[in-house]
Structure formats: C-alpha cells, structure tokens
Amino acid sequence: MAKEHSFDITAEIDKQTLKDAYEQAKKVITNRWDFKGLNPEFDYNEKAKTVTFVCTTDSKTEAMFDALVSEAIKRGISPKAIKEASRDTVSGGRVKIVVTINDTISKEDAKKIVKKIKDLKLKVQASIRGDEVRVVGKSIDDLQTTIRALKEADLDVPLNFINMK
Numbered sequence: 001m002a003k004e005h006s007f008d009i010t011a012e013i014d015k016q017t018l019k020d021a022y023e024q025a026k027k028v029i030t031n032r033w034d035f036k037g038l039n040p041e042f043d044y045n046e047k048a049k050t051v052t053f054v055c056t057t058d059s060k061t062e063a064m065f066d067a068l069v070s071e072a073i074k075r076g077i078s079p080k081a082i083k084e085a086s087r088d089t090v091s092g093g094r095v096k097i098v099v100t101i102n103d104t105i106s107k108e109d110a111k112k113i114v115k116k117i118k119d120l121k122l123k124v125q126a127s128i129r130g131d132e133v134r135v136v137g138k139s140i141d142d143l144q145t146t147i148r149a150l151k152e153a154d155l156d157v158p159l160n161f162i163n164m165k
Contacts, residue, residue, distance in 0.1 A: 001135060002164070003138070004137065004138055004144075005136070005137060005138070005139075005148070005160050005164070005165055006134055006135060006136040006137070006144055006163070006164075006165050007139050007143060007162065007163055007164040008129075008132050008133070008134050008135075008162050008163045009105070009113060009134075009135065009150070009159055009160070009161055009163070010105065010131070010132045010159075010160050010162060011081070011102060011103055011104055011105045011109075011131070011157050011158050011159065011160065012160060013077050013078075013081050013101070013103045014077075015046065015077070017075045017077060018072065018075075018077060018081075018101065019044065019046070020071075021068060021071035021072040021074070021077060022042075022044045022051060022068060022071075024071045025064070025067040025068040025070070025071045026042045028067050028071070029042075029061040029063070029064050029067050029153070030156050032135040034060075035055075035060065035069070038055055038056050038060060038063060039142075040053070040055045040060065040061075041053070041054035041055070042064070047105065049101040050099065050100055050101065050104075051068060051082075051098075051099060051101070052096060052097070052099070052100055052131050053065055053068075053096070053097045053100050054090060054094050054095070054096045055094060055095060056093070056094055056095070056099075058087075058095045060095075060099070061096070061097050064097070065084065065099060065156060066095050067088070068077035068099070069082055077158070078158030078159075079159075080101040080102070080105060080155075080156060080157060080158040081087065081101060081158040082099055082100075082101060082102075083097055083099065083100050083102055084097060084098075085098045085099060085100045086098045087098075087107065092103075094117050098156075099107055102130040102157070102158065102165065103158075104137055105131050105132060105133065105157055106131075106157075108129070109155065109156070109157045110128045110131075110132075110133050111128070111160075112155060113126070113133050113150065113155065114126040114128060114133060116149070116153050116155075117133075117135060117146055117149075117150070118148055119142055120145070120146060121156060122137065122142040122143055122145060122146060123138065123139060124142050124143060124146055126138065134163075143155065143164070147161050
C-alpha cells in the first residue's frame with residue numbers, strides 16, 4: 001500500500017482540434033447573411049500561436065472571435081486557452097483583433113498552482129517540471145480531490161490532467 005501515485009498538470013491543447021475549430025468558425029462566419037459583402041479576413045498562424053480577425057466594425061470582428069471560442073468549446077478546448085491580445089483599427093476603418101493561443105503554463109502560473117495545492121493541506125506534493133506540474137501522493141483519493149479543487153479554482157490557465165498513475 002506504500003505505492004505512490006501521480007499525475008501531471010499541463011495547459012497543452014490539441015493543435016488539430018484547434019485548427020478544426022478555426023476552420024469551422026471561418027465557415028460559419030462566411031456563411032452568415034450579416035457578413036455577406038463585408039469580406040471578413042481570417043489568419044491562423046500555427047507557429048506564432050495567433051489568430052487574426054479583420055472586419056468592418058468592432059461588433060463584426062467580435063462576432064468572429066466569439067465564433068472561434070464557441071467552436072473551441074464544442075471541441076473540448078477551454079476558453080481560457082484563447083485570449084484577445086490586441087484590438088486595433090487598420091486601414092479603411094476596419095477593426096483587427098489578434099488572439100493568442102495559450103498552451104503552456106508559465107512559471108508564475110505554476111507557482112500559483114503549487115500554492116493552491118499546498119493550501120489544500122492534503123498529503124500530496126507538487127513540483128514544477130518545465131511547463132508542467134507533477135503532483136505525487138500515496139492516496140488516489142487525495143489526488144482526485146486535488147484535481148477537483150484545481151478545476152473549481154479560478155485560474156487563468158486551461159488545465160489538463162494527464163498521466164494519472
């Protein structure tokens with residue numbers, strides 16, 4: 001019974017699923033009657049982890065962003081993984097929104113997660129390993145309680161719990 005169990009916490013998202021959500025959002029917007037003749041522009045840069053939307057008005061560009069978030073949620077991607085980085089007016093009075101894709105846990109966020117776990121006062125230990133956090137404990141119940149508490153916590157990071165052993 002002295003066997004240790006563990007799991008890892010990451011913010012990684014499935015890139016293909018995100019790409020599918022982007023393509024579906026693009027299709028939804030281009031087929032909407034209120035976007036006919038407006039020439040909305042989409043750009044997904046997988047390497048830079050950004051999505052750019054350009055349209056005639058702020059509300060139309062916001063609708064494009066909302067469509068992406070909606071399609072991502074339908075595919076199980078946390079809306080916390082998709083954040084608006086900037087909003088600018090470009091040539092011709094068009095509005096441009098740049099969205100970043102967050103799929104890593106920063107050092108500061110990892111420290112917040114470890115602190116939350118320690119505040120639970122369970123018999124588990126958390127350690128930061130690059131862009132993931134490893135949680136180790138002897139009781140699977142304590143690990144499951146930790147997962148439940150982190151899901152309910154108000155963190156700005158999309159959390160995935162993997163490698164439960």
